[in-house]
Amino acid sequence: MQASNTSPSTLLSVIAPDMREVDLFIRQRLDSGVPLIGQVSRYIITAGGKRLRPTLLLLVSGALGFTGPERFTLAAVVEFIHTATLLHDDVVDDSSLRRGNATANITFGNPASVLVGDFLYSRAFQMMVDVGSMRVMSVLSEATTVISEGEVLQLMNMHNADLDEEGYLHVIRSKTAKLFEASARVGAILAGASPEIETACAHYGQALGTAFQVIDDVLDYTGDAALMGKNLGDDLREGKATLPLIAAMQRGNAEQREVVKLAIENGDVDAIEQVVAIVRATGALDVARKAASDEAARAIAAAEQLPDSPHRTCLIQLAAQLLDRQT
Numbered sequence: 001m002q003a004s005n006t007s008p009s010t011l012l013s014v015i016a017p018d019m020r021e022v023d024l025f026i027r028q029r030l031d032s033g034v035p036l037i038g039q040v041s042r043y044i045i046t047a048g049g050k051r052l053r054p055t056l057l058l059l060v061s062g063a064l065g066f067t068g069p070e071r072f073t074l075a076a077v078v079e080f081i082h083t084a085t086l087l088h089d090d091v092v093d094d095s096s097l098r099r100g101n102a103t104a105n106i107t108f109g110n111p112a113s114v115l116v117g118d119f120l121y122s123r124a125f126q127m128m129v130d131v132g133s134m135r136v137m138s139v140l141s142e143a144t145t146v147i148s149e150g151e152v153l154q155l156m157n158m159h160n161a162d163l164d165e166e167g168y169l170h171v172i173r174s175k176t177a178k179l180f181e182a183s184a185r186v187g188a189i190l191a192g193a194s195p196e197i198e199t200a201c202a203h204y205g206q207a208l209g210t211a212f213q214v215i216d217d218v219l220d221y222t223g224d225a226a227l228m229g230k231n232l233g234d235d236l237r238e239g240k241a242t243l244p245l246i247a248a249m250q251r252g253n254a255e256q257r258e259v260v261k262l263a264i265e266n267g268d269v270d271a272i273e274q275v276v277a278i279v280r281a282t283g284a285l286d287v288a289r290k291a292a293s294d295e296a297a298r299a300i301a302a303a304e305q306l307p308d309s310p311h312r313t314c315l316i317q318l319a320a321q322l323l324d325r326q327t
Helices: 008-029 035-045 052-063 070-093 104-108 110-131 134-156 165-175 177-190 195-222 243-251 254-266 269-281 284-303 310-324
Strands: none
Touching (some): 035 070, 035 104, 035 110, 052 070, 070 104, 070 110, 070 177, 134 165, 165 195, 165 243, 195 243, 195 269, 195 310, 243 254
């Protein structure tokens, strides 16, 4: 699959005015009578996130001809839900770095991070009610439930070296891809799309989110910490059996499997160089990249079912460029 040479900023220029409206809406809805809530929320929301989930909602809405103001409200909603999950994730994972900055839990403490995450969830549902669509509320409430289940599944599988690819995919499709899927589906619902087109949009979001997470897991063993803004080897420290490690154990010899197995079970970040060498020697990175490429191709096939437009072109190119991401 050939990625477009178009830069991400040029690629998404078609929704730049919409995204400015969303950012303004986000700032307005972060207001609270409790100063710490706004302080913590702004700290993480303004820290340079990719805004991928709002982007999907806006692109799908645009591709299907919907221009109502509800798209701004719901784009902010999905960003709030995503931010709440980040606040909770970093506490659970005891993370110290995100997007090149100290995590909110390091800066403000675990209690503040958890409680402000709760506030963002609550504010997101308050904003959903303002839109007045029971169908949208059903999709987004189901998504938050599945995301929570995915978080618990991941917690249960920490330090589990027996996790297979099917189990891994189940976790990331719940934890990460579900909100991508819901964001794209909500864009289609707003536009009053047919059931077939709505399903295609949902498939696009799920495939894109899955590919995004697989590449993220690859970058934990190949990326540049300065570019990524996170500590490399964090997945191993947390005992996460991600696809590069699963593939390495499947393809490695007995000695290599044992090294990786023990590193996962013990969260042994000191073994990171040895594990990276095994991951590379066994071709596990190629296996993971192929899995991401297959998901990106599935996303493109789904997007091609939408009417031809600059927004559809952006959806297709977004999936194609995903394989080249470095952050």
